[in-house]
Amino acid sequence: xxxxxxxxxxxRDLQPDDIQLILDTATQFKEVLQRPIxxxxxxxxxxxxxxxxxxxxxxxxxxxxAEKRLSADTINFTASGSSAAKGETLLDTxxxxxxxxxxxxxxxxxxSGAPHFLAKHIPAAIVNAGDGINEHPTQAxxxxxxxxxxxxxxxxxxxxxxxxxxHSRVALSNIWLLKKMGAxxxxxxxxxxxxxxxxxxxxxxxxxxxxxxxxxxxxxxxxRIQLERQNQPLFSSLREYSLAYGVNKRLLDSLSKEIVIMxxxxxxxxxxxxxxxxxxxxxxxxxxxxxxxxxxxxVLYLLAGGSTKP
Amino acid sequence: MKIILNEQQLAITIQRLTHQLLENHIxxxxxxxxxxxxxxIYFSDRIVQQLRTLVAADAIHYGKLDITFYRDxxxxxxxxxxxxxxxxxxxxxxxxxxxxxxxxxxxxxAALDALLDFGRPAKVELCVLIDRRFSRQLPIQADWxxxxxxxxxxxxxxxxxxxxxxxxxxxxx
Numbered sequence: 001x002x003x004x005x006x007x008x009x010x011x012r013d014l015q016p017d018d019i020q021l022i023l024d025t026a027t028q029f030k031e032v033l034q035r036p037i038x039x040x041x042x043x044x045x046x047x048x049x050x051x052x053x054x055x056x057x058x059x060x061x062x063x064x065x066a067e068k069r070l071s072a073d074t075i076n077f078t079a080s081g082s083s084a085a086k087g088e089t090l091l092d093t094x095x096x097x098x099x100x101x102x103x104x105x106x107x108x109x110x111x112s113g114a115p116h117f118l119a120k121h122i123p124a125a126i127v128n129a130g131d132g133i134n135e136h137p138t139q140a141x142x143x144x145x146x147x148x149x150x151x152x153x154x155x156x157x158x159x160x161x162x163x164x165x166x167h168s169r170v171a172l173s174n175i176w177l178l179k180k181m182g183a184x185x186x187x188x189x190x191x192x193x194x195x196x197x198x199x200x201x202x203x204x205x206x207x208x209x210x211x212x213x214x215x216x217x218x219x220x221x222x223x224r225i226q227l228e229r230q231n232q233p234l235f236s237s238l239r240e241y242s243l244a245y246g247v248n249k250r251l252l253d254s255l256s257k258e259i260v261i262m263x264x265x266x267x268x269x270x271x272x273x274x275x276x277x278x279x280x281x282x283x284x285x286x287x288x289x290x291x292x293x294x295x296x297x298x299v300l301y302l303l304a305g306g307s308t309k310p
Numbered sequence: 311m312k313i314i315l316n317e318q319q320l321a322i323t324i325q326r327l328t329h330q331l332l333e334n335h336i337x338x339x340x341x342x343x344x345x346x347x348x349x350x351i352y353f354s355d356r357i358v359q360q361l362r363t364l365v366a367a368d369a370i371h372y373g374k375l376d377i378t379f380y381r382d383x384x385x386x387x388x389x390x391x392x393x394x395x396x397x398x399x400x401x402x403x404x405x406x407x408x409x410x411x412x413x414x415x416x417x418x419x420a421a422l423d424a425l426l427d428f429g430r431p432a433k434v435e436l437c438v439l440i441d442r443r444f445s446r447q448l449p450i451q452a453d454w455x456x457x458x459x460x461x462x463x464x465x466x467x468x469x470x471x472x473x474x475x476x477x478x479x480x481x482x483x
Contacts, residue, residue, distance in 0.1 A: 001388045001389065001390055002388055024391070025391055028376070028378075028379075028391045028392075028393070028394070031393070031394055032379065032394075035427060035428060036427070036428060036429060037427040037428075039427070040379035040380065040427070041379070041380060041423065042379040042380070042381075042384055043384070045385065046385075301379075301384075301388075302388065304384070304385070305384045305385065305387070305388040
């Protein structure tokens with residue numbers, strides 16, 4: 001009972017068995033989180049650094065809670081207010097932290113591939129908490145966990161990923177995971193926000209019409225428009241985007257069946273999704289956040305466990 | 311290989327332990343039973359099955375406890391996870407922990423730690439089918455023992471259950 005990898009850099013590197021193991025382990029941790037004392041002593045001899053070179057609310061808090069619920073010692077690093085601002089390189093920063101006897105690194109970075117680079121140069125286990133526009137593996141795992149919890153399985157389920165696919169690490173990790181676990185995937189959004197070769201690369205359907213995508217799917221994962229990563233205008237205005245691709249209650253009610261609505265957060269209310277849809281009973285957005293802690297506990301536990309096998 | 315308990319002896323032992331438990335916890339008032347995952351639950355299932363023939367079903371509070379997250383060897387290797395189900399409060403209750411084999415005592419240490427995270431029991435007792443004496447690594451003793459045995463550290467005690475292994479038997483390998 002062990003993951004096939006030493007780090008969690010991306011869903012791309014995982015086997016279906018690994019994904020299954022993480023999700024099953026997360027189920028047990030979810031039970032722990034319902035107990036009167038929501039904490040287990042499992043990782044009491046493990047020290048974890050949360051290295052955040054990019055802003056984050058949910059992911060950082062979720063990882064920190066997961067670590068604390070596992071009794072690990074944690075230190076938090078954010079790029080602003082650190083020596084990174086003085087020009088220290090990533091590798092120097094990490095090596096300095098590791099020399100203080102740290103076992104694991106949870107890292108978010110705006111450069112795609114930063115955790116992969118680090119994995120080649122340091123001995124500690126690395127968990128990718130989002131790298132540029134590449135992957136956000138724990139988000140995909142918690143999305144999968146939430147889908148499985150709501151619909152009972154992943155295999156054969158139809159998932160539409162809607163919005164800014166081009167700049168979304170959540171989209172890429174989700175596609176990798178859903179395809180590996182036998183789900184069907186449709187990518188929907190304006191052509192300017194969908195990478196050209198995605199259809200052939202991943203064997204997914206591409207749909208430019210929101211209504212058709214929603215009619216097709218069991219689950220719609222609505223993504224945030226990542227204005228901070230767009231350095232040229234890719235659609236004329238947020239208002240126009242919202243008119244063509246915004247998910248709202250009226251649209252959901254007009255579908256032939258009730259679909260599940262997901263969003264990785266943070267939500268741009270009134271842009272990619274309206275409040276009446278985001279807060280409806282079809283939405284499992286807050287369950288996703290809740291499940292995030294259990295899923296991250298599972299990842300940390302599985303990577304730390306067996307790490308000093310004699 | 312030596313048979314310690316055959317099918318009939320195993321059945322009688324479980325019957326005796328069930329009666330002993332009931333004798334000391336009349337009507338099971340304020341008493342709960344908790345089987346330890348993964349192998350202890352087959353034994354606790356049998357005890358509960360017996361109890362059902364002796365007392366009203368709603369008097370029996372029965373849970374299952376997985377101790378994996380409380381093990382002291384997580385860093386050296388991972389173990390299969392199992393379900394924890396304790397659908398009642400253990401606060402101020404007499405808890406009877408049930409496991410198949412008591413050997414080093416480490417599982418029971420972990421079980422006690424796990425249990426205390428669910429509340430503060432009035433008392434905790436331990437019921438085991440097989441007690442491998444003189445092999446303890448921690449100061450832990452059972453209150454109710456099916457069969458005490460003396461064995462070398464190199465030997466293995468294997469408990470087979472019909473529902474899992476196709477036969478009822480305890481053997482020393």
